[in-house]
Amino acid sequence: KNEVEQSPQNLTAQEGEFITINCSYSVGISALHWLQQHPGGGIVSLFMLSSGKKKHGRLIATINIQEKHSSLHITASHPRDSAVYICAVFPGGGADGLTFGKGTHLIIQP
Amino acid sequence: GAGVSQTPSNKVTEKGKYVELRCDPISGHTALYWYRQSLGQGPEFLIYFQGTGAADDSGLPNDRFFAVRPEGSVSTLKIQRTERGDSAVYLCASSLSGGNNEQFFGPGTRLTVL
Numbered sequence: 001k002n003e004v005e006q007s008p009q010n011l012t013a014q015e016g017e018f019i020t021i022n023c024s025y026s027v028g029i030s031a032l033h034w035l036q037q038h039p040g041g042g043i044v045s046l047f048m049l050s051s052g053k054k055k056h057g058r059l060i061a062t063i064n065i066q067e068k069h070s071s072l073h074i075t076a077s078h079p080r081d082s083a084v085y086i087c088a089v090f091p092g093g094g095a096d097g098l099t100f101g102k103g104t105h106l107i108i109q110p
Numbered sequence: 111g112a113g114v115s116q117t118p119s120n121k122v123t124e125k126g127k128y129v130e131l132r133c134d135p136i137s138g139h140t141a142l143y144w145y146r147q148s149l150g151q152g153p154e155f156l157i158y159f160q161g162t163g164a165a166d167d168s169g170l171p172n173d174r175f176f177a178v179r180p181e182g183s184v185s186t187l188k189i190q191r192t193e194r195g196d197s198a199v200y201l202c203a204s205s206l207s208g209g210n211n212e213q214f215f216g217p218g219t220r221l222t223v224l
Contacts, residue, residue, distance in 0.1 A: 004152075031210035043153075043201065043215040050210070086152055090210045096166040097143055097155030098213065 002027040006087050006101035014109055019074040021104045023087030026068065033098065034061050034072050035086040043086070046072070077108045112136075114216035116202050122222045123192055131187040131219045135204030142185050143213060144177055145201040153201055159185060160208050192223045 003026040013019055023032070034046040047054050047061040049070075054061050058077075063070040074081055084105050088098040115134040123129050135142050140161050145153035155169040159179045167177070174192075179185040189196055199220050203213040 033213070035215075042217040043203075045212055045214065048210070048212050088152075096158040096160075096208065097145070097169060098153075099155065100145075100152030102150070102152045 002029070002089055002091075002099045004087055004089055004099055004101040006104050008104060009102065010105045010107075012107045012109065013077060015078060017077050017108075019077050019081070019106065019108075021072045021085050021087075021106070023070045023072070023101055024068055025087075025089050025099075028065075028068070029089040029091065031090045032063055032070050033088040033090070034070075035088060037084045037086060037103070039083075046085075074106075079108045079110050082107050114202055114204055114214055116200075116216040116219050118219060119217065120220045120222075122224065124224050125192060125194060127192050127223075129189050129192055129221065131189075131200050131221070133185045133187070133202030133204075133216060135183060135185070135202070136214055137183075139204035139206055139214075140182070141205040141208035141211070141213075142179060143203045143205075144185070144187050145203065147199045147201055147218070149198075156187070158208070165208075189221075192221075194223050197221055197223045 007022045031050045033048050036044045058075045060073040084103040086103040087101040117132045142159040144156040147153040157177050158166040162182045174190045177187045199218040201218045202216040205211040205213045
């Protein structure tokens, strides 16, 4: 079974700071997802990547397949970025489902 | 509809009762997934449908849990003899054709077993 670890579990930062959230996994994968979950809200897919780097607005995701590691970066952070960020890998423990990390709870203070 | 929908949004039941949770995937998506998220945890895989058939049900915790997708669109997750430990948010996701295609998540059903 793939083990997915995220760090940090909790992160509080000031508006404007550069944010990095890390994800590591134990078994080779074909794709990694970064997801965002607001309190009481649904899950939104931010990125799906299998190599290299992707950028969308202020969000950047990178993955190193050899090191089994991915990072999510937020530039010029804003209070509206406050959410739980979840890393998920495919394939996961169930061969056809995602395996998720526990999430990183991010709070951006104004 | 534009996205994945789930009903009900909240369900409170008593220990020992039977519950059904419904998922309407995005039209045309052949793959449908059920996940369960306990408080403070990431979601956990339960079952995956490709069309009408359950292609992988290895995540179902025990035989009290069952899911169907009779016409290859709407799916129902059924829980018999509910226990307090079943309390969680049940998430449904769909993707165009399974595999490592992007999954689109519904808002979830929050189940509370008293």
